[in-house]
Amino acid sequence: MDDRLQEVERAATRWMQAWVALDRATLDDSLAEDFTLTVSAFPTRPMTRQAWLDTCDRYRCSRFAYRDVQVRPIGDGLAAMSSIAEQEAELDGHDRSGAFWLTDLWRREDDGKWRVFARFSGYPEPSRASAEALASLRES
Numbered sequence: 001m002d003d004r005l006q007e008v009e010r011a012a013t014r015w016m017q018a019w020v021a022l023d024r025a026t027l028d029d030s031l032a033e034d035f036t037l038t039v040s041a042f043p044t045r046p047m048t049r050q051a052w053l054d055t056c057d058r059y060r061c062s063r064f065a066y067r068d069v070q071v072r073p074i075g076d077g078l079a080a081m082s083s084i085a086e087q088e089a090e091l092d093g094h095d096r097s098g099a100f101w102l103t104d105l106w107r108r109e110d111d112g113k114w115r116v117f118a119r120f121s122g123y124p125e126p127s128r129a130s131a132e133a134l135a136s137l138r139e140s
Contacts, residue, residue, distance in 0.1 A: 005071040008079045008106045011114040016064045016085075019056065027053060032107060032117035040122030059096065061089040077108035084124055099124055 011030065018026035035049035047055070069083040081104045089096040105118040 004108075005073065005079060008071050008081055008114050009066075009069055011106065012069075012081055012083075012104060012116070013066065015116065016061075016066070020061050020064055022056060022060075024053075024056075027056065029113070030116060032109065032115040034117050035115075035119075036117075037119045037121065040120075055091075059089065059091040061087050063088040074105075079106045079114075080104070081106060101125075 014026060015030035017023075018030065031049050031052070033049065035052065036046040037052050038046045064085065064087045066083045066085055069081065071079055071081045074080050081102075083102050083104075085100045085102050087097060087100070101122050101124040103120045104116050106114050107117050109115050
């Protein structure tokens, strides 16, 4: 992985570590001004940057880890990062722990920092026969 793609992965890790630590300055610095979060349960109702930041007091994460990370350049100063994220968290007393399939879109901004401008979140597909058949296509 080239340096800029490693920078994106480091920025993503820094962002989520700040969420666990409730490090408001780093959370604020990690998000682009036009950030949105779209979750699979409500795909037509993206959450704005400010709404996401405001939710951090109520949506508390005690453990977060990325796995199966892939970062791909998608243009000059743009990158897409997909991953499975495992977290222990709760929102207003409701358990939000588990694994999530995430796709994050990152942009290198004028100050040279990578900031996330979109996150799409859903549940990973179970490894069923149909998924295995799809996976075998890339091996041929």
